[in-house]
Amino acid sequence: MAGLTKEMKEAFGKMKIFPVATATKDGTPNVVPIGVVELVSDDTIWITDNFMNKSLENLKSNPKIALYVWGPEIKGCFQVKGHATVKTSGRDFDEMKATLNKKNPALPARSLIIVKITDVFECQPGPNAGNKIL
Amino acid sequence: MAGLTKEMKEAFGKMKIFPVATATKDGTPNVVPIGVVELVSDDTIWITDNFMNKSLENLKSNPKIALYVWGPEIKGCFQVKGHATVKTSGRDFDEMKATLNKKNPALPARSLIIVKITDVFECQPGPNAGNKIL
Numbered sequence: 001m002a003g004l005t006k007e008m009k010e011a012f013g014k015m016k017i018f019p020v021a022t023a024t025k026d027g028t029p030n031v032v033p034i035g036v037v038e039l040v041s042d043d044t045i046w047i048t049d050n051f052m053n054k055s056l057e058n059l060k061s062n063p064k065i066a067l068y069v070w071g072p073e074i075k076g077c078f079q080v081k082g083h084a085t086v087k088t089s090g091r092d093f094d095e096m097k098a099t100l101n102k103k104n105p106a107l108p109a110r111s112l113i114i115v116k117i118t119d120v121f122e123c124q125p126g127p128n129a130g131n132k133i134l
Numbered sequence: 135m136a137g138l139t140k141e142m143k144e145a146f147g148k149m150k151i152f153p154v155a156t157a158t159k160d161g162t163p164n165v166v167p168i169g170v171v172e173l174v175s176d177d178t179i180w181i182t183d184n185f186m187n188k189s190l191e192n193l194k195s196n197p198k199i200a201l202y203v204w205g206p207e208i209k210g211c212f213q214v215k216g217h218a219t220v221k222t223s224g225r226d227f228d229e230m231k232a233t234l235n236k237k238n239p240a241l242p243a244r245s246l247i248i249v250k251i252t253d254v255f256e257c258q259p260g261p262n263a264g265n266k267i268l
Contacts, residue, residue, distance in 0.1 A: 019153030019202070021165035029163050029200045031155035032213060032257045053264025054255070066163045068153070079166060121188070123166045130187020 002117045002134040003042030004080075011074045012039045020047065021066045022058035022084075030054045036100060036107075037067070045082065046092075047113040048100055056111065059084045065115055068123050077123040078133060082115040136251045136268040137176030138214075145208045146173045154181065155200045156192035156218075164188045170234060170241075171201070179216065180226075181247040182234055190245065193218045199249055202257050211257040212267060216249040 204211035
């Protein structure tokens with residue numbers, strides 16, 4: 001597991017929509033914008049599945065996931081890779097659903113994707129792009 | 135192959151940075167923001183590799199690629215999947231390099247990724263998310 005630095009956590013908190021990538025077991029990538037993505041500790045991200053389709057299917061057979069933190073308001077760029085577990089019941093799922101539906105009762109909050117961060121890579125364009133940071 | 139509609143092409147042209155996903159052959163996804171991405175015909179995208187690392191390695195062994203078109207200035211959201219060929223010489227490569235270096239001589243323009251679009255999927259949040267459009 002890899003824990004994000006203070007600067008990374010601040011940048012993470014500024015993101016509104018995350019590009020989230022998954023893949024089939026035989027390597028067909030999928031990438032979609034996802035809004036309900038929350039860093040719940042230094043090394044754990046909770047993603048709410050409201051309308052996932054291929055992403056969810058992919059994660060059920062292949063738990064590898066990637067996303068990046070970058071945008072007009074973010075200094076630098078880093079890509080997070082992790083290992084995802086899909087929950088549709090239990091304490092964490094109930095907590096996510098209650099919190100989300102308090103803000104927006106219309107969202108289905110069908111499942112909770114718990115991501116343990118395994119690696120962090122530089123993604124700012126330049127000679128260091130792709131380097132492993134954590 | 136799938137050819138984008140007029141509306142999709144207009145949206146594509148408004149994007150400044152694209153989230154581009156690739157994967158290893160055994161399904162580890164990678165996603166990074168890439169700037170030099172151009173729709174050269176209804177079904178063909180040219181991506182310039184300036185600083186690719188894992189993306190390029192992935193594409194050499196597994197040509198599957200995905201990206202989406204969405205942002206504050208874009209109406210709707212669509213994900214494009216395609217098949218990539220990496221070129222480091224030839225007429226298309228020379229044309230890409232000459233055009234890019236005319237605008238920005240500092241960019242290395244190391245390779246040209248030619249993507250033939252195979253599928254297009256809806257990625258606007260909601261009940262139709264994930265549906266195949268083309």
